[in-house]
Amino acid sequence: MTMSAARPLVFCRVPNRQASTPEIGGNFECGYQADRSLFNGQLRTMLRLWRLMSIAHGHVKAPFVFTITGGGELVHYSVVLPALGRIPGMANRDLEIGPCWTAPAYRGRGLFQFAMRKVCSDLAAEGRAFWMICRSDNQPSKSAIQKVGFSLIGDCEKRPRRHGLSHYYVVVAPAQFIEIRDRLEERARYNSAAREANQEPGTSDVWVNALPAPLRPAYRAYQGALSAAVKSGERLLDVCCGSGWQTEQLRQNGVVVVGVDIADELLAQTFRRQAGSLRLTVGDANTLPFGDGTFDAVTCAGGFSYFSAVSFLGEVRRVLKPGGKLIFVDSFDENPIYRANRWWHFFRGRRSRSVTARIPNLDTLDLISSYFGEVDTQFFGVLTFLVPAVVRAFGEVRTEQLLNATDRSLFRFRRYAFKIVLAATNVKQPSHSAGRAAAGATRSVTGLRRPA
Numbered sequence: 001m002t003m004s005a006a007r008p009l010v011f012c013r014v015p016n017r018q019a020s021t022p023e024i025g026g027n028f029e030c031g032y033q034a035d036r037s038l039f040n041g042q043l044r045t046m047l048r049l050w051r052l053m054s055i056a057h058g059h060v061k062a063p064f065v066f067t068i069t070g071g072g073e074l075v076h077y078s079v080v081l082p083a084l085g086r087i088p089g090m091a092n093r094d095l096e097i098g099p100c101w102t103a104p105a106y107r108g109r110g111l112f113q114f115a116m117r118k119v120c121s122d123l124a125a126e127g128r129a130f131w132m133i134c135r136s137d138n139q140p141s142k143s144a145i146q147k148v149g150f151s152l153i154g155d156c157e158k159r160p161r162r163h164g165l166s167h168y169y170v171v172v173a174p175a176q177f178i179e180i181r182d183r184l185e186e187r188a189r190y191n192s193a194a195r196e197a198n199q200e201p202g203t204s205d206v207w208v209n210a211l212p213a214p215l216r217p218a219y220r221a222y223q224g225a226l227s228a229a230v231k232s233g234e235r236l237l238d239v240c241c242g243s244g245w246q247t248e249q250l251r252q253n254g255v256v257v258v259g260v261d262i263a264d265e266l267l268a269q270t271f272r273r274q275a276g277s278l279r280l281t282v283g284d285a286n287t288l289p290f291g292d293g294t295f296d297a298v299t300c301a302g303g304f305s306y307f308s309a310v311s312f313l314g315e316v317r318r319v320l321k322p323g324g325k326l327i328f329v330d331s332f333d334e335n336p337i338y339r340a341n342r343w344w345h346f347f348r349g350r351r352s353r354s355v356t357a358r359i360p361n362l363d364t365l366d367l368i369s370s371y372f373g374e375v376d377t378q379f380f381g382v383l384t385f386l387v388p389a390v391v392r393a394f395g396e397v398r399t400e401q402l403l404n405a406t407d408r409s410l411f412r413f414r415r416y417a418f419k420i421v422l423a424a425t426n427v428k429q430p431s432h433s434a435g436r437a438a439a440g441a442t443r444s445v446t447g448l449r450r451p452a
């Protein structure tokens, strides 16, 4: 890849689904323009080309132009394009903000910012990201784009297509772009959910009882493993803490709990509800914002697929004191029915690709064993996919008992569990595990091996 001084920069934004729609003041009017005669010849040609590319990519409606008019005159336009394979990392449901223009006499009045807020709020959809490209030497555009909530993802190189009519962008590490985009998607999802839900305070015990029957045995076991692992006065880090309910009981028993989560609005809500008993930090589980050897134990409930296991485990080892512990509960990816269900959610836009692909599996368990001296894993819900029918026939309480009994009797099928609870103790120092972790661990911690 050749280096030049100014390179195209890629920005991405995932708006909250129920962000308020901005209003335009003054004598302006805005709308989505189908009449291409308003635009100059070059833009009209480009719109025609993008239309053809959209059809080739299987999009029904696209592209279109958001316009602002004042006194009957066009004063601003922003082109909105579907994913045309131009930007690496863009998901099929994402939109790209293409060329934007503001009439010289109207610049500096915030029309671009209004247009971006309006487009991103009008077109927000479950799991949809908006993308923009801007040259690295265009300082005013860069700061305007960031002011409306777009995050800088990285830089790229512009390459013409073979037919010369359009171009696309290449980056050194496309997977990294997907990862950052997906993190923004999940943050927006949990922030949106926090706005929608008005959660009442409660204890973890009440909370477990409120869960659907198939989840209760695993979460009860998790609560038990957590209570057994940390004592009063010890420091526990709750990664992906969300509403913080998982550690409520422990805090009442004198454990010092620090919660970290990427969803800032969700954490603000948690902070208001917990009234200071939980110390909270906004942060990413891939790069934990804490010093070395700070915690006696780390826990994570339902968050293991939201980060790279290798980055996270490296961070866990760093922030744990010698001999520290990791306790977590999560879904398990070895059951084909559950796996199909999760991918179904991805295709419906309810989960990002990275999260769907990273649900813990047998390899994750083996990886964890390379970081800890001892690992104890419990498996739950081998028959959970039958639950809707069983609940109807026997009711919730009997179903929970039945699930516990079948998990015990179907122990040899435990790799098809729906949930796992893992308690790992005695964290190893880096020199012991780094080599094996990087090369992919080979020892099985569960006695289960993937078929060759």
Ligand SMILES: C[S@@+](CC[C@H](N)C(=O)[O-])C[C@H]1O[C@@H](n2cnc3c(N)ncnc32)[C@H](O)[C@@H]1O
Pocket (backbone or CB within 6 Å): 183, 186, 187, 190, 239, 240, 241, 242, 243, 244, 245, 246, 260, 261, 262, 263, 266, 283, 284, 285, 286, 300, 301, 302, 303, 306, 307
């Ligand atoms: C399934 S929820 C679990 C919440 C909580 N532990 C519970 O059991 O109720 C996953 C949580 O992970 C958070 N999250 C997602 N990606 C994250 C990341 N990269 N770093 C930290 N937290 C993240 C979300 O904001 C959300 O609160």
